[in-house]
Amino acid sequence: MINSELPEQVENTADDRVNRIVAAGPGGALMVAGLATALVVAMWFAFYLFVFLPRGPLQ
DSSP: OOSOOOHHHHHHHHHHHHHHHHHHOSHHHHHHHHHHHHHHHHHHHHHIIIIIHHHOOOO
């Protein structure tokens, strides 16, 4: 118990870490959402270009 921290110090450092994480913002979540959206749009365009356009106009 010589090098153990006091409970108040442990709580303060945990609160400080949480505050730093929250202050960094939701960058990772926004990146994942943007990547998923870009993939869906790219798949839609690929489907349109390779399936609908080669069929030609329907009469």
